[in-house]
Amino acid sequence: GAGVSQTPSNKVTEKGKYVELRCDPISGHTALYWYRQSLGQGPEFLIYFQGTGAADDSGLPNDRFFAVRPEGSVSTLKIQRTERGDSAVYLCASSSAGVNNEQFFGPGTRLTVL
Amino acid sequence: AQSVAQPEDQVNVAEGNPLTVKCTYSVSGNPYLFWYVQYPNRGLQFLLKYITGDNLVKGSYGFEAEFNKSQTSFHLKKPSALVSDSALYFCAVRDMWGNTPLVFGKGTRLSVIA
Numbered sequence: 001g002a003g004v005s006q007t008p009s010n011k012v013t014e015k016g017k018y019v020e021l022r023c024d025p026i027s028g029h030t031a032l033y034w035y036r037q038s039l040g041q042g043p044e045f046l047i048y049f050q051g052t053g054a055a056d057d058s059g060l061p062n063d064r065f066f067a068v069r070p071e072g073s074v075s076t077l078k079i080q081r082t083e084r085g086d087s088a089v090y091l092c093a094s095s096s097a098g099v100n101n102e103q104f105f106g107p108g109t110r111l112t113v114l
Numbered sequence: 115a116q117s118v119a120q121p122e123d124q125v126n127v128a129e130g131n132p133l134t135v136k137c138t139y140s141v142s143g144n145p146y147l148f149w150y151v152q153y154p155n156r157g158l159q160f161l162l163k164y165i166t167g168d169n170l171v172k173g174s175y176g177f178e179a180e181f182n183k184s185q186t187s188f189h190l191k192k193p194s195a196l197v198s199d200s201a202l203y204f205c206a207v208r209d210m211w212g213n214t215p216l217v218f219g220k221g222t223r224l225s226v227i228a
Contacts (some may be wrong), residue, residue, distance in 0.1 A: 004157070033216075042118075042204050042218030043158070056215060080122045091157070099208065100146050103216065105157040 002026070004106035008067050012112045013082055021077040021109045025094030032075050033103060034067055035091040043091055049075060050097070082113045116141040118205050120219035127195045128227055134224045137205030139148075144210045147188040149179055152202040152221070161203075164188060175178040175199070195226045 005024040013019050025032050030051055035043035045059040049069045060066075064082075069075040079086055089110050093103035127133045139145055146165055151160040162173025169181040179190045183197045188205060205219045 040220065042220050045215035045217070048215060059215060093158075099210070100163070101149060101161040102163055104160065104198075105150075107155075107157040 002027060004092055004094055004104055006085035006090075006106040006109050009107065010110045010112075012114065014114050015082060015084060017082050017113075019079050019111065021079075021090050021111070023030055023075045023077070023092030023094075023106060025073065025075070025092070026104055027073075028096070029104070030072070031095045031101075031103075032099045033093040033095075034075070034077050035093065037089045037095075037108070046077070073091060082111075083107055084113050087111055087113045115209055116145075116209060116214055116221035118207050118217055120203075120205055120222045122222050124223045124225065126225045127226060129197055130194050132225065133192050133199070133226070135203050135205075135224060137190065137219060138186050139188060139205070139207040140186065141207050141209050141214075145188075145207050146210055147179075147181060148216070149173065149188075149190050150204045150206065150218075152204065154201075158204065161190070165215045169177040170218075170223070177225050188227040195224075197226045197228050200224055200226045 007022045014105045032049040034046040037043045047067050048056040052072045064080045067077045089108040093105045095101045095103045121136045142164045149161040149165045152158045164171045172178045202221045204221045206216050208216045
């Protein structure tokens with residue numbers, strides 16, 4: 001079956017611009033996660049959705065970052081007034097409900113802020 | 115706060131030899147532990163997990179890991195390495211109550227030499 005998909009695969013933007021990154025989870029997965037991965041580091045948690053609501057947004061670095069999942073399926077990560085330090089690979093993962101379930105990751109969106 | 119340490123940035127092993135990728139963790143209470151693999155230009159793939167039960171966990175592609183509570187370790191092992199095992203490996207932990215996000219180590223690059 002189809003895995004987690006993310007679009008775009010690459011995004012280049014200028015400092016100060018607004019960007020949206022999209023994630024399509026595996027059908028039926030109620031849990032959705034966003035991570036950020038910088039070069040040489042492991043994925044860093046940003047936000048977790050259970051259904052439509054953000055169950056844990058403690059990883060969002062500041063109020064320029066926001067994410068939505070209005071219908072409990074597709075999610076969009078939104079970054080306002082981008083900064084060069086936001087450059088990273090943004091990963092999305094989904095899983096079935098239950099904290100012991102493994103997460104399935106998408107290929108990521110590589111964001112470059114010039 | 116929970117954390118994961120992967121003390122080796124790089125592990126080199128000859129094809130056919132056994133391999134070990136080390137991981138130690140810190141978490142309040144009992145842990146849920148995961149190993150993921152990341153191939154170039156691809157998303158993270160789940161390898162195996164420890165939730166409860168037998169300390170030796172078997173996963174995909176012939177990999178296994180041993181949970182050692184006294185040493186707070188979850189080392190990844192394979193009896194006979196393949197060149198195709200060359201990739202980036204990540205250990206991750208969360209507490210069993212699900213109150214905290216999945217925390218990843220910084221990764222270990224495995225290079226299997228023919």
